[in-house]
Amino acid sequence: MRSARTPRPSRPAGPQPRPAARLVCFNKPYGVLSQFTPEGRWQGLKDWLPISGVYVAGRLDADSEGLLLLTDDGRLQARIADPKFKLEKTYWVQVEGIPDEDALENLRRGVQLKDGPTRPARARLMETPAGLWERQPPIRFRQNIPTAWIELAIREGRNRQVRRMTAAVGFPTLRLIRAAIGPWTLEGLAPGAWRQLQGKPEDLLPPYNSRP
Numbered sequence: 001m002r003s004a005r006t007p008r009p010s011r012p013a014g015p016q017p018r019p020a021a022r023l024v025c026f027n028k029p030y031g032v033l034s035q036f037t038p039e040g041r042w043q044g045l046k047d048w049l050p051i052s053g054v055y056v057a058g059r060l061d062a063d064s065e066g067l068l069l070l071t072d073d074g075r076l077q078a079r080i081a082d083p084k085f086k087l088e089k090t091y092w093v094q095v096e097g098i099p100d101e102d103a104l105e106n107l108r109r110g111v112q113l114k115d116g117p118t119r120p121a122r123a124r125l126m127e128t129p130a131g132l133w134e135r136q137p138p139i140r141f142r143q144n145i146p147t148a149w150i151e152l153a154i155r156e157g158r159n160r161q162v163r164r165m166t167a168a169v170g171f172p173t174l175r176l177i178r179a180a181i182g183p184w185t186l187e188g189l190a191p192g193a194w195r196q197l198q199g200k201p202e203d204l205l206p207p208y209n210s211r212p
Contacts, residue, residue: 020200021071021199021200021204022053022071022072022073022196022197022198023069023070023184024051024054024071024194024196025067025184025189025195026045026049026067026068026189026194027067027191027192027193028060028065028066028068028191029048029136029192030063030065030135030136030137032045033045034062036049051196054070054072055070056068057069057071057080057081058089058157058181061160061176063176064177065178066179066186067180067185067186067189071204073204076204076205079205080181080182083156087181088153088154088155088181089154089178089180089181089182090151090179091151091153091162091176091178092150092177093166093176094148094149094173094174095147095172096142096145096171096172097147097171099148099150099170104123104124104125107152107165107166111168111169118158119155119156121154121155121165122151123150123152124150125149125151126149126150126151128149129177129179139175151179152165
């Protein structure tokens with residue numbers, strides 16, 4: 001006697017919706033790497049973020065502070081991190097000296113670096129950021145040399161680019177804080193704090209910007 005076959009489960013017709021994506025906004029303190037594993041004298045993200053399964057979308061140097069994004073969605077990670085999408089990143093930069101309008105205009109036009117000219121940027125002098133926290137360790141001040149803050153927004157992601165840009169116009173960077181990446185900002189995040197957004201990947205994706 002032939003045994004009855006177990007019916008196979010039917011598959012829903014048509015494309016299946018993608019699972020919800022996670023996006024983590026983290027205010028990275030000074031001295032923390034953009035990786036979960038510590039290395040040498042630098043801490044890793046695992047010392048600050050009690051979550052797993054997410055990956056950095058756009059690195060931030062250990063000696064820089066501010067907004068770091070992490071996600072579990074590859075498409076969202078690429079849209080944030082890949083320079084071809086020209087997602088604007090805004091930095092608060094404390095520099096040695098007081099930049100004049102010529103220096104700011106050079107930053108706006110783009111400066112010549114060893115790896116080629118930078119794209120046009122937004123640059124302006126700003127007051128000390130409201131609610132700014134003390135850095136640990138503090139920056140080293142040079143006696144009798146003033147400092148100033150610049151808001152600098154770029155659409156590239158070269159290695160240590162902001163520091164090289166300010167040095168190229170004669171004003172070395174003393175402290176660097178990433179304040180925003182596209183529509184995401186540091187607002188409401190103390191150093192070491194984080195928040196998680198969740199939703200459809202297409203809803204979290206920032207718009208593509210075709211500006212040069």
